[in-house]
Amino acid sequence: MAKTTNHTPRMNAAHILDRVFFEEAYSHLALNEALQDSSLSEVDNRFVTEVVYGTIKRLNTLDYVLEQTMKQPFRKTDRRVKTILRMSAYQLLYMDRIPERAAINEGVELAKRWGRGGLKGFVNGVLRTVARQGLPDFKRISDPVQRIALETSHPEWLVRKWVQAYGEDVCRAMCETNLKRAYTTLRVNRLQTDRDTLQRDLQAEGIETSAGNLSPDSLIVTEGQAMHSASFAKGAFSFQDESSMLVTQALDVEAGLNVLDACAAPGGKTTYIAERMYDEGQVLANDIHPHKSMLIEQQVQRLGLESVTTRTEDATDLDDTFEAETFDRVLVDAPCSGLGVVRAKPDIKWQMNPEQIKELSALQLRILEAAAYVLKPGGTLVYSTCTLMPEENEEVVDAFLQKHYTSFAKDEVRSIFPQQYDSDGFFIAAMTKRGDKR
Numbered sequence: 018m019a020k021t022t023n024h025t026p027r028m029n030a031a032h033i034l035d036r037v038f039f040e041e042a043y044s045h046l047a048l049n050e051a052l053q054d055s056s057l058s059e060v061d062n063r064f065v066t067e068v069v070y071g072t073i074k075r076l077n078t079l080d081y082v083l084e085q086t087m088k089q090p091f092r093k094t095d096r097r098v099k100t101i102l103r104m105s106a107y108q109l110l111y112m113d114r115i116p117e118r119a120a121i122n123e124g125v126e127l128a129k130r131w132g133r134g135g136l137k138g139f140v141n142g143v144l145r146t147v148a149r150q151g152l153p154d155f156k157r158i159s160d161p162v163q164r165i166a167l168e169t170s171h172p173e174w175l176v177r178k179w180v181q182a183y184g185e186d187v188c189r190a191m192c193e194t195n196l197k198r199a200y201t202t203l204r205v206n207r208l209q210t211d212r213d214t215l216q217r218d219l220q221a222e223g224i225e226t227s228a229g230n231l232s233p234d235s236l237i238v239t240e241g242q243a244m245h246s247a248s249f250a251k252g253a254f255s256f257q258d259e260s261s262m263l264v265t266q267a268l269d270v271e272a273g274l275n276v277l278d279a280c281a282a283p284g285g286k287t288t289y290i291a292e293r294m295y296d297e298g299q300v301l302a303n304d305i306h307p308h309k310s311m312l313i314e315q316q317v318q319r320l321g322l323e324s325v326t327t328r329t330e331d332a333t334d335l336d337d338t339f340e341a342e343t344f345d346r347v348l349v350d351a352p353c354s355g356l357g358v359v360r361a362k363p364d365i366k367w368q369m370n371p372e373q374i375k376e377l378s379a380l381q382l383r384i385l386e387a388a389a390y391v392l393k394p395g396g397t398l399v400y401s402t403c404t405l406m407p408e409e410n411e412e413v414v415d416a417f418l419q420k421h422y423t424s425f426a427k428d429e430v431r432s433i434f435p436q437q438y439d440s441d442g443f444f445i446a447a448m449t450k451r452g453d454k455r
């Protein structure tokens with residue numbers, strides 16, 4: 018990526034968006050990389066973050082508005098001009114504090130600086146029309162799927178699936194929540210401290226928090242950068258969404274158990290399992306990607322945990338590697354479409370498609386089968402995803418239980434929608450292997 022050191026905030030945002038739109042970069046990674054590499058002030062960083070996330074979140078609506086202002090199809094517009102128009106239209110339509118004139122002039126200036134000076138008149142004309150016309154009247158769209166898709170900026174195929182699965186009201190609430198800002202949530206490491214003490218320690222470092230909505234181990238950051246705190250460096254907490262905490266809680270662990278985390282990287286749930294076991298017993302953290310296993314090791318080291326071992330293997334082969342009935346607990350936090358975390362990672366909604374979901378559900382079932390084989394009788398198997406998509410959730414669990422109805426019983430199945438607790442959307446299914454505990 019081009020060095021961003023001398024770029025203006027808008028030029029920075031344009032480069033990041035260009036990578037996300039045309040090179041399939043992940044917005045959060047591209048943003049972190051660019052901001053670390055730039056000499057922008059904190060205020061400018063916040064502006065860049067807002068423009069990047071906002072433009073991606075509202076993409077559908079922005080493209081629709083831009084399409085209305087042009088004679089030729091918007092999709093045929095030059096790549097850079099497309100990005101400039103999208104991010105400038107976002108500022109015009111959704112950022113109240115940016116004066117209209119500034120959004121237009123800066124868009125034109127960006128075209129000049131980014132090698133598209135010949136199109137500055139075009140950019141100017143389109144943005145003036147957008148400013149004059151504003152947002153469309155969504156009420157005039159009679160089809161509910163089309164209306165939700167356009168008004169809340171989600172792909173139509175996804176809205177159709179969510180309406181079918183959960184109904185119009187739940188779908189709309191979910192889509193609206195996906196447009197909000199995501200919180201940063203912390204999980205207290207109870208092996209080192211307790212929630213009140215951590216809250217006070219963070220406050221002394223200028224970081225304000227409030228108690229979470231779902232988990233007694235969670236704090237929500239309301240002000241400040243917890244990442245750079247001394248409490249983080251010494252392992253007093255980890256970053257984790259509250260829904261993820263519930264997954265580990267559903268595994269119902271205790272000290273001394275032998276636990277397999279089949280898809281473990283970057284280790285958020287692994288480390289919580291070890292903490293809940295008082296770091297006594299064994300937690301085997303498996304992931305298919307070696308580079309991701311290193312992330313688990315970093316967290317384990319930071320938290321000072323000794324009960325975790327990492328391993329790199331395709332989880333669909335676990336039944337070949339281990340004897341049957343080896344582990345007391347098995348967690349399958351499966352690779353999934355991630356459609357429950359769209360609020361924090363908005364590009365997911367544009368990058369995912371129905372074909373990928375089909376492939377994922379086949380993989381999920383294969384992993385679940387292999388993982389179930391290595392679980393001891395009486396043990397708990399938890400299957401979870403950070404998505405809300407029946408094909409990857411209920412249908413995977415139902416297919417598994419249909420085949421194993423004599424050997425597995427369903428204990429608890431829960432979908433958490435992002436709008437319920439302001440957390441990530443998650444699916445959690447806890448099952449028990451029949452037979453006596455050994």
Ligand SMILES: C[S@@+](CC[C@H](N)C(=O)[O-])C[C@H]1O[C@@H](n2cnc3c(N)ncnc32)[C@H](O)[C@@H]1O
Pocket residue numbers: 261279280281282283284285286287303304305306309330331332333350351352353384403
């Ligand atoms: C949802 S993430 C796990 C998140 C993790 N449990 C946590 O809480 O930090 C799914 C993980 O599955 C891994 N994965 C994908 N395919 C896999 C496979 N066939 N076998 C094992 N791991 C796999 C991915 O590398 C990814 O890290």
